[in-house]
Amino acid sequence: MIESSEALIEAVTEDVSGILKPYRKEVNRQQRLADFVQQCLQSAARDDFFRIDELLKTKMATDVEDEPGLAACTASFDRLRAYANEQVEHYRIEFIEDLTTRAEEAGIPLGVDFPRFTVLKGVEGSVDFAGRRTVINGKALKSIDPRRIVSELLKVKRKLYDRPLDPRAFVDGLYQTYTDLLEREHHAPGHAVPIQPFYLEYVLSLQSKAFFQNMEKGKFRGYSLDEFAVDLWRYFAAGTGGTSNGYMLQLRPGRNKALWLIDSDGERRQITGIAFQKRKP
Numbered sequence: 001m002i003e004s005s006e007a008l009i010e011a012v013t014e015d016v017s018g019i020l021k022p023y024r025k026e027v028n029r030q031q032r033l034a035d036f037v038q039q040c041l042q043s044a045a046r047d048d049f050f051r052i053d054e055l056l057k058t059k060m061a062t063d064v065e066d067e068p069g070l071a072a073c074t075a076s077f078d079r080l081r082a083y084a085n086e087q088v089e090h091y092r093i094e095f096i097e098d099l100t101t102r103a104e105e106a107g108i109p110l111g112v113d114f115p116r117f118t119v120l121k122g123v124e125g126s127v128d129f130a131g132r133r134t135v136i137n138g139k140a141l142k143s144i145d146p147r148r149i150v151s152e153l154l155k156v157k158r159k160l161y162d163r164p165l166d167p168r169a170f171v172d173g174l175y176q177t178y179t180d181l182l183e184r185e186h187h188a189p190g191h192a193v194p195i196q197p198f199y200l201e202y203v204l205s206l207q208s209k210a211f212f213q214n215m216e217k218g219k220f221r222g223y224s225l226d227e228f229a230v231d232l233w234r235y236f237a238a239g240t241g242g243t244s245n246g247y248m249l250q251l252r253p254g255r256n257k258a259l260w261l262i263d264s265d266g267e268r269r270q271i272t273g274i275a276f277q278k279r280k281p
Contacts, residue, residue: 033067036060044080049087050145053132056081057142088144092129099146106150108157121266122230123156125149137226160230167238170231175243175276177202192252192273195259199228225259233262247276 036055043051055061056077065074091098096112103110103119111118118124125136127144134141134149141152181193181201203223211219232251242248251263254272261271 030067030069033060033064033070037064037070037073040077040080049084049091050143050148052080053084053088054143054145056084057132088129088132095127095129095144095146099149102146102150103153106154108150108153110153119153119157120161120230121233121262122160122226122268123153125153156226160226161234163227165231165234167235167240168244170235171240171249172243173205174202174249174274175245175247177205178274178276190275190277192250192275194257195251195261195271195274196257198274199225199259202228225261228259229261229268233266236262236264237266242279243276246279248279250275250277 040052040055040061043055061077064070065077096114099117100110100112108119115127115129116124117126123137125134127134127149129144132142132144134144134152136149136152137156141148143149177198178193179189181187181198182189182191185193187193206221206223208219208221211221235249251261251269251271252273252275253263253269255270256272258270258272260268263269263271
């Protein structure tokens with residue numbers, strides 16, 4: 001029986017696609033290695049020693065050197081590593097000035113006490129020259145390039161400070177969560193609520209009705225601890241004077257089951273409890 005053209009084409013297509021799949025995978029792998037080598041050459045042409053330093057510390061660099069057809073790159077990579085390392089070490093003296101200048105150009109109020117630096121309340125970091133990395137709000141950036149540091153600081157600043165915040169509505173929301181917890185735990189007004197369950201309850205209060213009907217990831221509204229800390233500071237700095245019904249927010253410091261938040265003095269502290277007290281006449 002002679003196969004129909006449709007059946008023949010379908011069968012051949014399936015067979016050949018199966019044969020091509022590992023071949024294409026290998027071609028794509030080799031292309032990624034070639035693209036990486038080209039990146040290194042472009043960075044060298046620009047004398048971007050920070051980028052060279054970063055690239056040649058990656059697993060991709062090791063993969064290139066382990067590739068039989070590219071193993072000859074190892075000697076050149078070693079020369080570039082030595083050059084980049086020397087340039088970065090020479091640059092250490094100029095680093096603070098360059099970082100400060102780039103921050104000013106970006107409109108960021110940077111304060112440097114090397115190796116630490118701060119921008120706004122709740123935005124801080126440190127530079128590890130030896131490890132070639134920068135930590136900003138606990139997240140590691142595998143670079144000490146001032147351009148990349150400032151770029152990352154801008155992202156963090158936008159996330160934490162460029163969100164709209166109504167200080168009175170914010171503290172009223174905190175008060176509502178506080179009274180809900182007091183009622184649930186049968187505590188009297190003024191009792192300090194543990195900060196960790198309070199934070200969880202407050203984040204849940206921010207969710208939409210749709211989220212509670214279908215708790216899939218896409219419907220969840222995230223609210224990081226950094227956002228919470230900065231919103232507290234923005235509330236304190238606004239000087240609105242408490243809730244709409246005359247209660248003042250109090251943060252209770254401590255160490256057990258604490259969260260790092262920003263108090264009314266603008267200092268990061270370990271906070272264990274939160275309470276509201278009626279404002280005195």
